[in-house]
Structure formats: C-alpha cells, structure tokens
Amino acid sequence: MKEPATFIKLWRLGPPIALATVVFLIVAGAAMIFYNEQAYRQQKLDEVGVQARILSSTVSAALVFDDRPAAQEYVNAMAANFEVRAAAIYDQNGALFVDYVRGNAEMPPAQLPPDAPRIENGRLVVTAPVIEGQSALGTVYLQTITEPFARRLERYGIIGLLVFMASLIVAVLGAAQVALGRVNQELESRAAALADANRQLQRQIQERELVQEALRQSQKMEAIGQLSGGIAHDFNNLLTIVMGNLQLLQKRLAEGRTDVAQYVEFAMDGLNRAANVTQRILAFSRRQPLAPNPVKLSRLTTEMGDLLRQSVGAGIAVETRLAADWWTLCDENQMENVILNLAINSRDAMPEGGKLVIETADLHLARPEAPFADAPPGDYVRLSVIDNGAGMSEEVRRRAIDPFFTTKPQGQGTGLGLSMIFGFIQQSKGYFHIDSKLGEGTRVIMLLPRYQGDGAVDDAAAPAPAASVARSQDRPAKKSTVLVVEDEELVRTLVVETIRDEGFTVIERADGTSALDVLNSEVEIDLLLSDVRLPGANGYKLAEIGMARRPQMKVLLMTGFTQDPIPENLARAGIIMLYKPYKLGDLVVYANQLLKAKRDPATP
Amino acid sequence: MRAAVPVLIAVFLFARAPPPASAQDTALEFAVKATYLYKFAPFVEWPPQTFRSATDAITLCVVGDDPFGAMLDQAVAGQHVGDRPIALRRMPMAVRGASCQIMFIAGSRAQPVADALAAVRGTPVLTVTDRSPESRAKGIVNFVIQDNRVRFEIDNQAAAQDRLVISSKLLSLAVLGRANE
Numbered sequence: 121m122k123e124p125a126t127f128i129k130l131w132r133l134g135p136p137i138a139l140a141t142v143v144f145l146i147v148a149g150a151a152m153i154f155y156n157e158q159a160y161r162q163q164k165l166d167e168v169g170v171q172a173r174i175l176s177s178t179v180s181a182a183l184v185f186d187d188r189p190a191a192q193e194y195v196n197a198m199a200a201n202f203e204v205r206a207a208a209i210y211d212q213n214g215a216l217f218v219d220y221v222r223g224n225a226e227m228p229p230a231q232l233p234p235d236a237p238r239i240e241n242g243r244l245v246v247t248a249p250v251i252e253g254q255s256a257l258g259t260v261y262l263q264t265i266t267e268p269f270a271r272r273l274e275r276y277g278i279i280g281l282l283v284f285m286a287s288l289i290v291a292v293l294g295a296a297q298v299a300l301g302r303v304n305q306e307l308e309s310r311a312a313a314l315a316d317a318n319r320q321l322q323r324q325i326q327e328r329e330l331v332q333e334a335l336r337q338s339q340k341m342e343a344i345g346q347l348s349g350g351i352a353h354d355f356n357n358l359l360t361i362v363m364g365n366l367q368l369l370q371k372r373l374a375e376g377r378t379d380v381a382q383y384v385e386f387a388m389d390g391l392n393r394a395a396n397v398t399q400r401i402l403a404f405s406r407r408q409p410l411a412p413n414p415v416k417l418s419r420l421t422t423e424m425g426d427l428l429r430q431s432v433g434a435g436i437a438v439e440t441r442l443a444a445d446w447w448t449l450c451d452e453n454q455m456e457n458v459i460l461n462l463a464i465n466s467r468d469a470m471p472e473g474g475k476l477v478i479e480t481a482d483l484h485l486a487r488p489e490a491p492f493a494d495a496p497p498g499d500y501v502r503l504s505v506i507d508n509g510a511g512m513s514e515e516v517r518r519r520a521i522d523p524f525f526t527t528k529p530q531g532q533g534t535g536l537g538l539s540m541i542f543g544f545i546q547q548s549k550g551y552f553h554i555d556s557k558l559g560e561g562t563r564v565i566m567l568l569p570r571y572q573g574d575g576a577v578d579d580a581a582a583p584a585p586a587a588s589v590a591r592s593q594d595r596p597a598k599k600s601t602v603l604v605v606e607d608e609e610l611v612r613t614l615v616v617e618t619i620r621d622e623g624f625t626v627i628e629r630a631d632g633t634s635a636l637d638v639l640n641s642e643v644e645i646d647l648l649l650s651d652v653r654l655p656g657a658n659g660y661k662l663a664e665i666g667m668a669r670r671p672q673m674k675v676l677l678m679t680g681f682t683q684d685p686i687p688e689n690l691a692r693a694g695i696i697m698l699y700k701p702y703k704l705g706d707l708v709v710y711a712n713q714l715l716k717a718k719r720d721p722a723t724p
Numbered sequence: 725m726r727a728a729v730p731v732l733i734a735v736f737l738f739a740r741a742p743p744p745a746s747a748q749d750t751a752l753e754f755a756v757k758a759t760y761l762y763k764f765a766p767f768v769e770w771p772p773q774t775f776r777s778a779t780d781a782i783t784l785c786v787v788g789d790d791p792f793g794a795m796l797d798q799a800v801a802g803q804h805v806g807d808r809p810i811a812l813r814r815m816p817m818a819v820r821g822a823s824c825q826i827m828f829i830a831g832s833r834a835q836p837v838a839d840a841l842a843a844v845r846g847t848p849v850l851t852v853t854d855r856s857p858e859s860r861a862k863g864i865v866n867f868v869i870q871d872n873r874v875r876f877e878i879d880n881q882a883a884a885q886d887r888l889v890i891s892s893k894l895l896s897l898a899v900l901g902r903a904n905e
Binding site: 178180181182184185186187190252253254255 | 756760767805806874876891893896897
C-alpha cells in the first residue's frame with residue numbers, strides 16, 4: 121500500500137507543478153521578448169553606427185576643407201535609406217556644419233548632443249567621430265526610425281501567443297491531473313472499503329471455522345462416547361458371563377465336583393463372542409486383515425442362494441437379478457458376510473413378510489454421478505440389496521452406519537452390522553450408499569471397482585491357502601527348539617505353555633535386545649515365535665537378523681495391530697503373521713506346518 | 725585629437741559666418757590657406773622611404789616670399805598628423821633634396837614659382853602654389869578662390885610623377901579635379 125500512496129501524492133503535486141510551469145513559461149516568454157528587443161536595438165545601433173562611420177569617412181575631406189556643398193551632397197545621399205530621418209555633420213567644436221532632415225522629422229540640434237547613442241520615441245540617434253589619419257575632425261550625427269512598434273508588437277505577439285498556448289496546454293494538463301487525482305482518491309477509498317469488507321468476511325470465515333471445528337469436535341466426542349459406551353456395554357455383558365462361569369467353576373472345583381465342563385463351555389462361548397465383537401470393530405475401522413481375491417459377485421450370490429433363503433425365512437421371497445459379469449477384487453468370505461448381514465437386516469425390516477431382491481450389474485461411470493459423487497469415472501460392479509420393508513427416516517438413514525447405532529431393542533442388535541459393512545466396502549476401495557424412505561423399503565447400493573488383473577480370466581476361484589494348513593496334521597519331530605519373544609507376560613506364559621504341551625523345547629525372552637543375544641548365540645533354534653512390537657528390537661528386525669544368521673530357521677510373527685503388515689522381503693521368505701486374538705489351536709497348527717516345511721523343504 | 729586648435733583659427737575657419745566678401749580680407753584668406761597647408765597631410769601618401777620612423781615630423785616648407793608670417797606658425801603649432809608632428813621651415817629657394825614633404829612655393833625675384841617647381845620636380849614633395857594662372861607655375865595643389873571661398877586645384881598626374889598618392893576624398897574636393905572627373 122506504500123507505493124500507490126506515493127504515487128497519489130505525486131499526482132497531488134500536479135497542479136502546483138502546472139502553475140509553476142505556467143509562471144515559468146510567462147517569465148521565459150517575457151525574458152525572450154526583452155532579450156529580443158535588446159538584441160534588436162543593439163543590431164539597429166550597430167547598423168546605424170556602420171552607416172554613420174561610412175558617412176564620417178567619406179565626409180572627412182569636405183569637413184576639413186570646409187566644403188559645404190560637397191558635405192551636403194554626402195549628407196543628402198543618406199536620404200536613400202528611408203529609415204534615416206535626419207543626418208548632420210558637426211565640426212571639431214561640436215557646431216553644426218551641414219544637415220539633412222526628411223519631412224517633418226526632428227531637426228538635429230545646433231550643438232552636438234552628448235548622450236548619443238540613444239533610442240527614444242522610436243528614434244535612434246547615433247554619432248560617429250570623423251577621423252582622418254588619427255586626427256579627430258568632427259562628428260557625424262544620424263537619426264533613424266526604429267521598426268514601428270506595431271510591427272515589433274506583432275513579432276512579440278507571436279512569441280506571446282506561443283507562450284499562451286503552452287501555458288494553456290500545461291493548464292489543461294494540470295486540470296486533468298487534478299481530475300485524475302480525484303478519481304485516484306475515490307478509487308483508493310473504494311479499495312479501502314473493499315479491503316475492509318474482505319477483512320470482515322475473513323473474520324466471519326474464521327469464526328465459522330471455529331464454530332465448525334467445535335461442532336466437529338463435539339460430534340467426534342459423541343461418536344467416541346457412543347463407541348466406547350457400546351464396547352463397554354457389550355464387553356461388560358460378556359465379561360459377566362465369563363467371570364460368572366469361572367467363579368462357578370472355581371467354586372465347584374473347590375467342592376471337588378468334576379461336572380464342570382459346561383461352565384468352561386459357557387466361558388469360552390462368552391470369550392468367542394468378545395472376539396467376534398473386536399473383529400467387527402476392526403472391520404469398521406477398516407483394519408481387519410483381508411484376503412482379496414478376484415470374485416464374480418453374481419456367482420457368489422448364486423452360491424449363497426440356499427443360505428440366504430434359510431436366513432430370511434419362508435415369509436420372504438428372495439429374488440436375484442444377476443446381470444454383472446465383470447470381476448471385482450475383494451475378500452470373498454467378508455463379501456458373503458456383507459450380503460448375509462444385509463439380508464438379515466431386510467428380514468428384520470419386514471416382520472410381516474415381503475420381498476428381498478439382490479441385484480448385480482456392470483456399470484460404466486463416464487463421469488461422477490449421484491449418489492456416488494466421489495467415485496472417479498471408470499468401470500464398476502454394482503451390488504444392490506433391496507427390500508420393501510419398513511424403511512427408515514432420513515435421520516436414521518444418516519446415522520445408520522454409525523457404530524453401535526441401532527434401532528433394535530436392547531440386546532437384539534450390536535449396532536455394528538452396517539458400520540462393519542461400510543468399513544469393509546471402503547477398505548475394498550468401493551462405495552456404499554443407503555437409499556430409503558419410511559414405509560417404502562430400503563435399497564443398499566454398493567459399487568466395487570472392476571478388476572482386470574491376473575486371475576480374472578481364471579473362472580475357477582483360487583484355492584484357499586488355509587485349506588492346506590488345515591490339512592497338515594502331521595506331527596513334526598519332537599524336540600524342536602522354539603524361541604518365544606513376547607513382552608506381555610500373561611500372553612507369553614500362555615504361548616509358552618501351549619508350545620511346551622506340543623513337546624517343543626522353549627526359550628522365552630521378554631524383549632528384543634535379549635532375544636537378539638539368543639539369536640546371535642550358538643544355541644540351535646528351529647522356530648522364532650515373536651510379537652511384532654517389542655522393546656529393544658522389534659519382531660521384523662529379529663526376523664531379519666535371525667534369518668540372515670540362520671537360513672534354516674522359520675519365523676511366525678504375532679501382532680495385535682492389524683495395521684502391521686508383513687514387509688515384502690519377509691513375506692517372500694515365507695514368514696506367517698498371526699493376528700490377535702487367535703485361537704491357541706491355530707498357533708499350534710501354524711507352528712507345526714512351518715516346522716514340517718523345515719524338515720521337508722520340498723513341501724511348499 | 726589631442727590637438728587643440730587655436731581659437732582664432734577656429735573662428736576664421738568654422739564660424740558660420742558669411743564667407744569672405746568680394747573685397748576679401750587678405751589676412752583672412754591667408755589664415756585659411758595657412759591651416760589648409762598642414763591639413764593636406766592626412767590625405768597624402770608619401771613613398772615609404774620618405775620617413776625614417778613612424779614619428780618623424782612632416783616638414784612644411786615655405787619657399788620664397790612668406791605671405792603668412794606668424795599666422796602659419798600659430799596654425800601649425802602643436803599640430804600632429806597621427807604620430808607625426810608638423811615641422812615648419814622657411815627657405816628662400818627651392819632646393820632639390822631639401823627634405824620637405826609639403827612645399828608652399830610663393831616665389832621670389834630670385835626664383836620664380838615655375839623655377840622653384842622645376843627644382844623639386846620628380847621628388848616626393850607635395851608642392852602647393854597660390855592662384856597661379858599659368859599651368860607651368862602650378863604646383864600639385866593650386867589654391868583658387870571660388871564663390872568667395874578658398875578652393876584648390878589638384879594635378880593628380882604631377883603627383884603620380886612625383887610618386888605621391890592623393891586620397892580620392894581630397895581629389896573629389898578639388899576644383900579642376902572635380903571638373904575633370
């Protein structure tokens with residue numbers, strides 16, 4: 121803002137500058153006229169002086185020898201110059217010798233005038249001495265008219281006119297500058313007003329942002345509260361079951377009774393349900409471990425036909441419209457869960473019976489369209505689950521995917537179903553939308569991107585790797601040595617006990633540093649069973665260093681954090697990752713599988 | 725310029741008095757002629773070898789019976805032509821090589837005007853005669869009276885023979901010269 125201010129200040133200087141210029145021009149014009157006049161006078165004086173000297177030199181002899189007629193002739197000759205008004209010769213003593221006067225011009229004085237040369241009343245009087253051989257003999261007097269004043273005025277008038285025109289131009293420029301300055305001032309004030317408005321707007325925006333941030337924060341807190349409240353509620357129920365049964369078990373054992381299997385069963389059941397809850401929470405948080413494979417949704421739906429019909433019951437007609445032929449990439453088991461869950465939701469919305477439609481279609485999006493405005497253009501497979509049940513209000517529809525939000529009575533639903541589905545679809549890079557009106561049914565639409573990679577051509581689904589694991593029932597040779605690294609003592613104790621029960625030799629360590637010491641020692645180790653997150657060195661590091669030193673050693677990593685992936689290099693080396701919570705039986709199966717592979721490298 | 729002309733001469737010469745009457749006053753006539761004599765000097769150019777230096781005097785000689793007397797001495801006194809003073813000599817006869825630049829020849833019984841002229845003919849001397857009627861007795865300059873005024877004739881040819889150059893301004897004032905031209 122500094123430069124425009126200086127600029128405007130300069131503009132404001134315009135009028136005084138213009139005035140000064142006009143004054144300067146007038147003064148310069150006057151000076152020019154004055155100088156011109158002086159120069160003209162000087163020139164005239166010089167001219168007449170030359171004429172006077174010519175006359176003086178020709179008339180000298182006549183003057184010396186007192187020849188008036190001759191002198192008169194010379195003087196009369198001056199009449200040829202019309203500017204000469206009078207001419208005269210004065211002798212050595214200044215007395216008039218001869219003279220010539222034109223018309224009614226002023227007579228030369230009888231005595232030589234002392235004040236020549238001079239200019240007065242438009243007359244120019246010049247004298248010149250008559251000299252012959254350096255002797256002064258007398259004086260010549262010449263009186264001429266100067267250029268008429270009117271003519272000079274005319275000449276100076278042109279100069280004056282030029283000065284006037286220049287002054288006028290400068291004055292006009294000055295006036296223009298004044299006008300421009302005013303416009304600038306107005307612009308400046310407008311700009312200032314605009315800047316003010318902008319500042320106000322900015323402040324309002326900031327205030328609004330603060331309000332929105334506060335709103336977001338409160339919504340987040342509400343969601344977290346709902347989530348944690350829901351988890352606590354579910355877990356409290358389950359913990360009550362587990363604790364109650366364990367207490368009963370303890371009591372019965374103290375009483376010496378042996379018919380306690382049902383208590384253990386009930387406790388295990390509660391724990392399984394708890395594990396199921398955490399699995400669903402992980403699905404919602406899009407952190408469940410997925411095994412995506414090329415899948416044709418139409419085929420998947422066809423295969424689920426019986427299961428679906430059984431699940432929804434006889435009162436509801438199930439119709440499938442399976443037009444999709446493109447492949448998608450997703451976890452097949454989870455996808456089945458999704459369809460089943462949605463079908464069950466629809467069933468619950470149609471207690472009086474109704475119709476359930478499951479629809480698949482290939483869809484090419486040329487441009488983003490509602491309701492999937494954030495889906496980029498491309499090929500998709502659309503899966504819709506449609507019912508003509510109770511539907512939901514707009515408010516319910518909007519909160520439907522919030523975790524632990526449920527419209528079902530206490531104890532009938534976890535409120536995790538739709539949020540789990542939403543999380544899964546998002547994790548599979550798909551899009552999810554619920555379309556519903558109260559009393560008119562619900563339509564759940566999902567888009568999954570078309571898959572065109574390897575395996576898409578193979579119509580047969582890839583065999584599940586778990587199958588081969590499950591098949592391996594061979595026991596490995598006993599006395600294999602297993603290094604168990606786990607910082608959580610209870611978990612470690614559990615794992616160590618389970619492994620030992622299988623007949624392995626176990627070395628246990630609680631942190632990465634001491635585990636490294638073991639790996640660097642000469643002790644023989646067949647299997648490293650390690651948590652990923654450890655104090656000291658983490659599980660990846662232990663696996664890397666251990667396998668570098670012991671190429672034959674197998675590694676089984678465990679983690680409670682599903683965002684811990686297996687690094688590429690470790691995955692290639694055949695490392696298996698177990699996600700907590702896992703069943704101890706799985707642990708044993710995997711450990712045996714790895715050790716068997718170690719014994720017999722030909723088996724993959 | 726520095727020369728102060730005696731008041732008497734000034735009165736005779738320049739007063740706007742009427743010119744001398746027919747019964748002219750001889751004294752006035754000669755007073756005018758006396759001043760004319762040295763005034764010829766600025767209009768005449770002598771050969772360069774005539775003067776030894778730039779301040780050598782111009783010598784005015786009166787040959788024969790002097791008609792001027794003290795009048796001439798007064799007229800010449802203190803006069804200069806440029807840096808040259810005017811020197812006055814009187815001599816009874818014209819002598820060749822007498823180193824006169826201007827010679828007024830009045831003549832005498834012993835040497836008439838014509839003889840005197842003949843004596844200096846061929847030397848750079850401006851000879852002046854007074855009212856000679858016959859041509860052989862006329863100097864280069866010959867005073868005449870015209871319209872009751874003192875005028876003069878100039879024989880420019882004789883001047884040229886004597887290696888003198890006379891200013892055209894002077895020639896234009898000469899009576900005969902004017903008539904001749």
